[in-house]
Amino acid sequence: MNMPKYDDLVKAWKSEKKQMIEQTSEDRIYRWNPDCMYKIYENTGKVITDNNPYVNLADIEEFDLVIENEPYPVAPPPMSKGKSKKKSRGAKFFGVMHKEITGDPMYYMKDQMISMERINNEAKGINIPEPNEEKEKDLFKLKKEIFEYAKSLGFASVGVTKVDRRYVSMGVDDEVIFDTMILLGYEMPKDVMEHYPNPKGELGAFGAYTGCARNVHKVADFIRLKGYDCRARGWDGSIKYPPHAVNAGLGNYSTYGVCVTPEAGTRLKYCSVLIDAELPLDQPKDFNIEEFCSRCRMCQKSCPSHSIPKEEKKYKGAIKRQTRFSTCLELMTTAKECLKCVRVCPFSMIGYDQCMESLPQYYMYNLEGDELNKEYLVSQKEGEHNE
Template sequence: MPWPQNTPPQRDGDAAAGIEVTDDFERFTQRNDIFTRAFWDDRIKSKHTAKFFSSYRMEAAPRRGDGFTQRDFALRNAAWLISDVVSSRRAQEGIREGFQAAIRPDTPVAKDALEIGDPAKMSAEIKRIAKFFGANLCGITDMDDRWIYTSRVDARDMSEAPHDLPEGLTGVIVLGHEMDKELVTTYPSALAGAATGREYSHEASIVMQLAAYIRNLGYEAVPSMNDTGLVIPYAVKAGLGEYARNQMVITPEFGPRLRFSKIFTNLPLVHDVPKPRGVKAFCDICTKCADACPVKALPYGPPSTQTSNVSAIKGVKKWTSDAEKCFSFWAKMASDCAICMRVCPFNRDYSRHRNRLWLKLALGPFRKLALRLAGKHGGRRKPADWWAASSPGQD
């Protein structure tokens, strides 16, 4: 539905976050998410789509050479296990937790709420506890309802269903989970999909534990992964990174090599602010991700409001991919693809001094030099080489 005319779609702080919302803005309907459409939209459904989803069961996983052997699928599917357990526990009710509905809290809100005298100290505490449970990054922002989906999805028939979020939520805690760098170098492959699956399993555990901690303090906390709302604008507004041409958030710690999760809460917290450092200016001159995309799903040129299909939010000026082209490639491979992540010049190990120096160049007036220095950065590693390094003595 169109944004209410008496409510300006652009808000204070958007400019710093690099968010440009137009008068044509509409909140996104999750039923139009490309993965959900693959279950109901005949324009997306195909034999390849069925093969993609069935490959997450070993009896249906195809075998076709390096990166797609039984061992590769075995590791990928095992990596997804905890996430799968959580997402399937209410399947009979049409609730796919973490993907098409929020994760059900397993801890009641404590009757007596801890008095929060200093929200800034509580924010620091939440970030400490998030890292204790295993999150790599944590930022906090406001509950911006523009990024909340118009509805959730009933997984039984893919129809729209109302959210059951509690009233009075004021903030969003955004968590970043680093993907394994060595596995990312093997994209596209089923083996590389283990890097994705592992972080979904990690984030399922972490958001549930952190939400339980907050609920034990006497405050609402709703753990969330891909469900309920768009996480990227929350991550940017929480100061964790900047949006890039490859549709990812570039962070100074890990580049684009993260998954994000979130917790909706009414715990009194101080919100972080966006921290623009120059990623957009670099992406303006860099097209490595678009050049490397096998199906040309990533955009060239400057950000715009142009969208290719219904699997993109309307009324936001940004780089927008063609989700249908992207998912078609995933489906044919029977695994996810993150070539755009692998080849991104920001995809580096920033514990190394030379990469920190490169980052300084890339985010400053010498970005063209940084782009030239990137050269053939992001080359693919053979999955068999990953196995050989990790499993000495095995063929």
């Protein structure tokens, strides 16, 4: 067997690397790849995250380097199968839990497994429906129609942003073939959540994940009817949705790191559709979430497993509270999903408007308009002192 010359291998790699650099901008991202040392991808969502004050990257250079060296895993370690490839112990708990609450151990998993099989097949190029030859050329109209259709299926929060590949899990990059993301947040019904910690007949989190499973392909097929190629993406953690939801203007971070939305608080589970179209992007927005959360922190105070840190810290270049996955997922498994953080959240169970009405008027300035009105601020502050 003739081996190639070392210099020829080096020359081929340098040529391949040069081509990847020429095809990407300064916002490129480097990803380790067993086939060619690393691949270089365009990262169009980076500029949105880097300039979004509500994501709060304190050290962008550090964040970039840490993520490049240690990309997010596909699933948190407690949910990984390990070398044996056996079903995780948590999955056994879930099957029994589902049987006792719904009467069927596969009540939620049937639809989720069917949906994930289709997602995985389409990611490999298998059985992808062809888009309609006639395209809807008005992208503003297309976006409006997609939003209306998605909401008719039960998605409470819908937004558009660019994929930030720093939040794409290791080994998934080649599946993310389009850069425009439609975020789809499926609601955990409030009347279901009111029965916790002893859910009756239905489960909140698994119910919402199953809502994603049943409906994400309907949204994707609707988009194909409008003439655009797209790919449905699931709820498995391969794309980290909280920062994308904040980038899409759906809400702001909660104390425990998920996105709080005006529509449902934290009672949402996400999936997405990646579309081959430059849809108009939604913009990040300050919803005054932190002003309320700073006076509350009931999720942190009430967490039975103490998985939510009391204070923010710098973590991978971002200022945030990093939830402890292992103890959180343990209670999700052994305490019927737990969800105490959701149940005690006023945004989730009382409502955004009532939470905002409880804030002093001084803190409402950014809900009155896009620009800071100093005269308004001064008058409101003086009014508080005179009361």
